[in-house]
Amino acid sequence: MPRSDIEVTVGEMLRQHGISRRGFIKFCTAAASAMALPPSMGVAMAEQLIHARRPSVLYLSFQECTGCLESLTRSFAPTIENLIFNVISLDYDDTLMAAAGEAAESARMQAMKDNFGKYVLIVDGSVPTGAGGAYCTAGGRSAVDTLREAAKGAAAIVCVGTCSAFGGIPFADPNPTEAWPVMAIVGDKPIINVSGCPPIPEVITGTLLQFVTTGKVPDLDEHRRPKVFFGNTIHDRCYRRPFYDQGKFAKSFDDEGARNGWCLYELGCKGPTTYNACATVKWNGGTSFPIESGHGCIGCSEPGFWDKGSFYAAQSTPLWGKAGESSPREVLELTAAAVSAGAVIGVASAGVSRLRQHRSAQDADQRESNGDN
Amino acid sequence: MSRLSDIPIRIEPPLAVGGVGGGVTALLSELITLLERLGASQESAAIDLRSLPMSIDDLAGLRRALGEGEVRATLDAEGLSAIRETKVPGVWWVEHRDRHGELIAELIEVTRMPQILMTAPEEIATGARLLREQLALHPVARAQ
Numbered sequence: 001m002p003r004s005d006i007e008v009t010v011g012e013m014l015r016q017h018g019i020s021r022r023g024f025i026k027f028c029t030a031a032a033s034a035m036a037l038p039p040s041m042g043v044a045m046a047e048q049l050i051h052a053r054r055p056s057v058l059y060l061s062f063q064e065c066t067g068c069l070e071s072l073t074r075s076f077a078p079t080i081e082n083l084i085f086n087v088i089s090l091d092y093d094d095t096l097m098a099a100a101g102e103a104a105e106s107a108r109m110q111a112m113k114d115n116f117g118k119y120v121l122i123v124d125g126s127v128p129t130g131a132g133g134a135y136c137t138a139g140g141r142s143a144v145d146t147l148r149e150a151a152k153g154a155a156a157i158v159c160v161g162t163c164s165a166f167g168g169i170p171f172a173d174p175n176p177t178e179a180w181p182v183m184a185i186v187g188d189k190p191i192i193n194v195s196g197c198p199p200i201p202e203v204i205t206g207t208l209l210q211f212v213t214t215g216k217v218p219d220l221d222e223h224r225r226p227k228v229f230f231g232n233t234i235h236d237r238c239y240r241r242p243f244y245d246q247g248k249f250a251k252s253f254d255d256e257g258a259r260n261g262w263c264l265y266e267l268g269c270k271g272p273t274t275y276n277a278c279a280t281v282k283w284n285g286g287t288s289f290p291i292e293s294g295h296g297c298i299g300c301s302e303p304g305f306w307d308k309g310s311f312y313a314a315q316s317t318p319l320w321g322k323a324g325e326s327s328p329r330e331v332l333e334l335t336a337a338a339v340s341a342g343a344v345i346g347v348a349s350a351g352v353s354r355l356r357q358h359r360s361a362q363d364a365d366q367r368e369s370n371g372d373n
Numbered sequence: 374m375s376r377l378s379d380i381p382i383r384i385e386p387p388l389a390v391g392g393v394g395g396g397v398t399a400l401l402s403e404l405i406t407l408l409e410r411l412g413a414s415q416e417s418a419a420i421d422l423r424s425l426p427m428s429i430d431d432l433a434g435l436r437r438a439l440g441e442g443e444v445r446a447t448l449d450a451e452g453l454s455a456i457r458e459t460k461v462p463g464v465w466w467v468e469h470r471d472r473h474g475e476l477i478a479e480l481i482e483v484t485r486m487p488q489i490l491m492t493a494p495e496e497i498a499t500g501a502r503l504l505r506e507q508l509a510l511h512p513v514a515r516a517q
Binding site: 019020021022023024025026027029030032033036038039040042043076259280285286 | 381418419420421423424448450451452454469471475476477478479480482488489493496
């Protein structure tokens, strides 16, 4: 009886695709470099993976723009082709897979049954709960139901993008679909948030590879993001940081300071409070990142980035987070706790309501301080 | 209409002009320690150049300081890799590129021979099997 695809080891799969051991060591060395792991880890990772079985991976897309998947398919090291064909068994992705309709959904159900408790669930997009979940349905099932069902048998959930990690743009005020991040709905599974709008492709593939290699959830920060990628702020590792320290700031996008490549803090750069790897891993195969192109960081990997006021206002401009009031993070934590207590909607609604009141008050303050009518 | 060259962009001069910058000095010092360890205990080590905040000038300075040695190897696996021993014996400069020629990893290895060049023990048996299969197809071998 032929063995199923998932029983084949990575090494056997590599041989089937004509990829040599040296080619795979090279792939792992590049991946270790992208993940800021010691170079010796590349060889160790390759030796370990060659004998490992390929884990089943299901990719669910909910309330999202497909930007995260577009980003993922542009990963240079490791490339998504390398990951899909050699290291993981991507059993469901309704955007990438050739199958559609009943065939696609039955592939998902079969993979969930065959690999119950072992598969990695990737979620892209926030989960709308308004109107009984009717704002996002596929195959006649709402996103929230599909997520709950798929989460039951997952070994871990990787939330790709700020929408699934923190709610993202659908969660932004006024949140018409009552969208929530995955961690507000699933409370009993390991969740790894790979935030960003979109996330850096190598950060997505690197996180997956690290989990597949070690079988463990990596060290996470307070927002459940892998510390290896989200351990520093953009500002900490920015090549323009010396100008900040010297007090040299661009005042507009076409002034002398901008031409000199000075710090973009006064033009609204959110680098000082944004944790991500853009300044080190960079984009497009390590070519550059937004600040290198003359635009400040918009803080897209942080919770609530869309509601933090203008991307072009300096961070010293007061926004939200007054002493004694709830931050979006606190509301999310409150919600996650409520989910486990089985009281999600009531508390969540109260949280949203409080947030909106808070934002309205701040907007009024802001307008007043700007002299607007 | 103005041309691209008319836009008054001034390139910021490199912070360390000429000679070897502080980061390179620190790296060379680290390499001495790693070479001494290799000599004493055969322990290999590697430094990921992409993980260090090095400017183009720093990298060029490091290349000049280490120079070119006698051995140059090209690995053709999922893209080309250049593996060169520098003029400092035991210090190798390794560049891995993908199939599109993009640099995906750049390392300095302190070792007698980079591991990626060595044949893996499990592949030696595969080599013998391949030769046996080839010999079996050979007309002279079949005649016997």
